Amino acid sequence: MSDFAADITKAYAVEGPYVDLGRGVLDDETHPDAMVRVPLAMMNRHGLVAGATGTGKTRTLQVLAEQLSAGGVACLVADVKGDLSGIADPGDPSPEGAAAKRCAKLGVPFEPTGFPVEYLSLGGIGAGVPVRATVSDFGPQLLAKILGANETQEQSLQLVFHYADTHELPLLDLADLRALLQFLDSDAGKAELEGIGGLSSATVGVLLRSLIGLETGGGNEFFGEPQFDITDLIRTAPDGRGVISCLELAGVQDRPQLFSTALMWMLAELFETLPEAGDLPKPKLVFFFDEAHLLFADATDAFLQSVVQTVRLIRSKGVGVFFVTQTPKDVPGDVLGQLGNRVQHALRAFTPDDAKALRATVGTFPKSDIYDLEELLPKLGIGEAIVTVLDEDGVPTPVVQTKLSAPRARMAPTDDVAAAVAASPLNAKYGTRLDNQSAREILAARIEDATAPEPSPAAPAPTPDAEHVPYPRxxxxxxxxxxxxxxxxxxxxxxxxxxxxxxxxxxxxxxxxxxxxxxxxxx
Ligand SMILES: Nc1ncnc2c1ncn2[C@@H]1O[C@H](COP(=O)(O)OP(=O)(O)OP(=O)(O)O)[C@@H](O)[C@H]1O
Ligand SMILES: [Mg+2]
Known part of the structure; x- marks a missing residue:
């Protein structure tokens, strides 16, 4: 064994279960005995998979998800382009296939394998069991993000939600929110808000206009009932392998604010739902957040703070989050600092801006004695990366150029997502949309009955209609x-x-x- 291989094997030694990321590379030579591994116990310490387009990010994500599943850990993967759906099928067994050839180079046997998969979609847009959320549960801050609202509009939404809460008006879908905004902008509504703060007509107007875009841009499908129970993501197959939930986003690829915020909602739900678990031998769930830059673009300070806190606190609930994006500078420093496991694929260095981004990226890695990262990063081959992870003691490992493992499942879309969805028990639970009585109907009745006496502001008793609402559902x-x-x-x-x-x-x-x-x- 070369000194290099011995050093890497020692630095990346793991006693418990681990993900085999690949083999170390030095001076263009792959060392089959230089194993690069990340302990499953450290997969809740979050990670970043970055790199220019076409450099291998999605396959890295596939390798991680496959091995987590094999180790009994459930995963959620955001399948933005639909090219991860083949993870249910065994990979191409031909010795001439890309995966087999890569395994031969790495000195490992290639075992084509399919994995247990559940296909999900946002509100049934595209193939996949529909994932829905109620507007009430989504909350004002995430909604503000999806609407591209500024701080003032966000605060107004907080007020509107507060009113809905205290007056027991279930906001299930966007029509409920629209009805409530219109009501609160009416004379009767303005009177109700007296004492708890005002809502300007101009702000309501902006919010109503931006709602139109959301309604036609997938919001009508995504918001509503039955709401997805987030613990349905944490399941194992009868053989003990973790279920990989593939959130199929190809149908909403052109609505990035919708899917990135919906992903954040799922993370927030996990945070809210799961009990404290401390440090587990392996996580309960690993969440792969693709196109993560969208989440941070144009975010208000309050929103960013919430993301930072979620990422910080969710680790002790046994959930790991991997952000997938083009460059680390897409991710705010406070979040980046919490991402213990890093797989950095090639970066381009064509323009002065690229060169600046490259230097910034190098600055986020530990110093290396054996690599010049600024020189190496633009030259990395496809499916190669600069890696540093946390070892079993939680200490960052030395940076190593790595030829990544090959996925064992198919690297292309699966043939029939629709058939898998039709056979899924989750489809029976979530396949059909419900339309329960909600704020819209209650408010319509209230407005119609405009001559009725106003409820006293001191004791805003619910209307008789509200008594019949099965609340909170x-x-x-x-x-x-x-x-x-x-x-x-x-x-x-x-x-x-x-x-x-x-x-x-x-x-x-x-x-x-x-x-x-x-x-x-x-x-
Ligand atoms: N670990 C790997 N094993 C085998 N082949 C790989 C691996 N990584 C990358 N490849 C090859 O490179 C191609 C591009 O990789 P991939 O789709 O993962 O890139 P990407 O960074 O996700 O690109 P984009 O930014 O366009 O989504 C794959 O289709 C595959 O052929
Ligand atoms: Mg990709």
Missing amino acids: KAPSRRKRTPAGDAVGGGTGAIGDFLNSRQGKTLQRQVVRGMFDLLRKKL
């Missing part, structure tokens, strides 16, 4: 899963009576909804 099933929720949802006696009362339910809803708001309270 989602909260009980979600609360069951958190220890705090158990105390809330399952209580008996005086506390239970209070919590089952209207006022109590409103409180619960405010607590369980929108971890973004929750976090802001904690900050």
